[in-house]
Amino acid sequence: MAVPKQKRSRSRTHHKRAKIYKAFSVPVSVCPNCGAPKLPHRVCLNCGHYGKKQVFEVAE
Structure with a gap:
């Protein structure tokens, strides 16, 4: 099974x-x-x- 040799840094992970x-x-x-x-x-x-129906009134 493959195992990483070194820990991956935070910057590499975030990148x-x-x-x-x-x-x-x-x-x-x-x-x-x-x-x-x-x-x-x-x-x-x-x-x-929503589609062709008026769902609610918008206060202007």
């Missing part, structure tokens, strides 16, 4: 993990009602619509 976390980006879609950017499968916080 490697930073590249892994960078690969995942947050998907953004456009609200069909108002055109504002929103997260997919969630209510638009700008207008309160």
Whole structure:
């Protein structure tokens, strides 16, 4: 079984993990009602619509 000869330093570990976390980006879609950017499968916080339905009233 392979065993590392020396301990990996913190900077090497963080440097490697930073590249892994960078690969995942947050998907953004456009609200069909108002055109504002929103997260997919969630209510638009700008207008309160989810799909074609008004889910809640937005205080302006």
